[in-house]
Amino acid sequence: MKLHIAVALAGMAFTGIALAGPTEDLARTCNACHGVNGVSVGPSMPSIGGLPEAHLKNVMLQWKTDERYSATMGRHFKGYTEAELSALATYYSKLPYVPTVQKADDKIMAKGKEATDRCETCHGATGGEPDDAETPKLNGQWAQYLELELMKYRNDAVKMPHKKMRNNAKKLADEDVAAVAEFYAAQPK
Ligand code: HEC
Ligand code: HEC
Numbered sequence: 611m612k613l614h615i616a617v618a619l620a621g622m623a624f625t626g627i628a629l630a631g632p633t634e635d636l637a638r639t640c641n642a643c644h645g646v647n648g649v650s651v652g653p654s655m656p657s658i659g660g661l662p663e664a665h666l667k668n669v670m671l672q673w674k675t676d677e678r679y680s681a682t683m684g685r686h687f688k689g690y691t692e693a694e695l696s697a698l699a700t701y702y703s704k705l706p707y708v709p710t711v712q713k714a715d716d717k718i719m720a721k722g723k724e725a726t727d728r729c730e731t732c733h734g735a736t737g738g739e740p741d742d743a744e745t746p747k748l749n750g751q752w753a754q755y756l757e758l759e760l761m762k763y764r765n766d767a768v769k770m771p772h773k774k775m776r777n778n779a780k781k782l783a784d785e786d787v788a789a790v791a792e793f794y795a796a797q798p799k
Contacts, residue, residue, distance in 0.1 A: 633697045636690070640698070649708045653754040660707025664743035666699035672771060679762060679769040709738075709750020709799065714792040722793020725786035728778060736797040753788075753795035760787050 637648075640658070645651050648659025658666065672678035673687045674695060687695065714722070726733075732741050737748025748756060762768045763779035764787075770776055782790060 633694075633701045636694060636698060637701055647705050647708075648702050650710070650752060653752045654758065656751060656755045657708065657710065658702050659705035661703060661746050662740065662743045663699050663703035665746045666702055667696055668744060670695040670699060677769065677771050707747055709747075709797065710752065710795075711750050711798050712753055712792070712795040714753075714796045718789045718792050719796060721786060721789040722791075725782060725790050726793060728781065729790075732774075733794075736799065737794040738797060738799045748794040749797035749799055751795060753791045756791035756794055757788055760791060 641648065643650075643652070643655050644658050645655070648657055648661075650657040669678065670687055670690075671692065673680050673684040674690070674692070676684060678684070690698075726735075726737075729737075732745050733748055734740065737751070740747060760779050760782070763770050763772075763776045764782070
C-alpha cells in the first residue's frame, strides 16, 4: 500500500500535478477578486501579489481577530486557520509585484508629490520603496482603492490599528487625498 502511494506521488511530481498544493487551491478563491497571481483588474480591489509578507500577514490576522475594519474580508477570513493565512501571505509575497500604471494630469501629479513629502520616509518617493516589511507598496496600486484606504485611516470611527499611518493620513488636507492616491497610482516603480 505504502509503495503504491509513493509510486502515485512520484507520478504526480513527474507530470507536475504535485506543484498545485493546498495553498494554491485556496488562492484560487482569492484570485476571483484579486486577479490572476494577485494582479487586480478592478479599481476597488487591491493587487496583492508581491506585497511584503509581514504586511499581508498583519492585515489578514487582524481581520480574522476583528482588530481591523473590513466590509467583506473579515467574514471571509474567519473560516481560515492562522496557518492557512500565513501560508497565503507567504505565497502572495513570493509572486512578482505588477504595478498597474494609471495616468494622471500634471497638476494632480504636482499636488500629489507635494502632499506626500511626509510619506517618503516610510514609503519611498514613489511608494515603490517601503522602508520595512510591514509597509505595503503603493506604486501602481489602484487609485480608487488607495483613496478608500486613506479615508478609512482618516476616520476615527473605522478600526485601523496602525497608529502612525493613521496620524499621517489625518495630516493630509481634504482636497489632497485624491491627488495623493492618483500620484502613487501613476508610478511605474
Ligand atoms: C469578494 C472579493 C474578495 C475575495 C474573494 C478576496 N478578497 Fe481580499 N480584498 C477584497 C477587497 C474589496 C479588499 C479591500 C479592503 C476591503 O474593503 O475589505 C481586499 C483586501 C485584501 C488585502 C489587503 C491588501 C492591502 O494592500 O492591504 C489582502 C491582504 C487580501 N485582500 C487578501 C485576500 C486573500 C488572501 C484572499 C483569499 C483567501 C482574498 N483576499 C479574497 C476583496 C476580496
Ligand atoms: C511611519 C511610516 C509611515 C508613514 C510616515 C506613512 N505610512 Fe502609509 N503605511 C505605513 C504602514 C506600516 C502601512 C500598513 C499599515 C496597516 O497595516 O494598516 C501603510 C499603509 C498605507 C496605505 C494603504 C495601502 C494598502 O495597500 O492598503 C496607504 C494608501 C498609505 N499608507 C499612504 C500613505 C500616505 C499618503 C502617507 C503620507 C501622508 C503615508 N502613508 C505615511 C507606513 C507609513
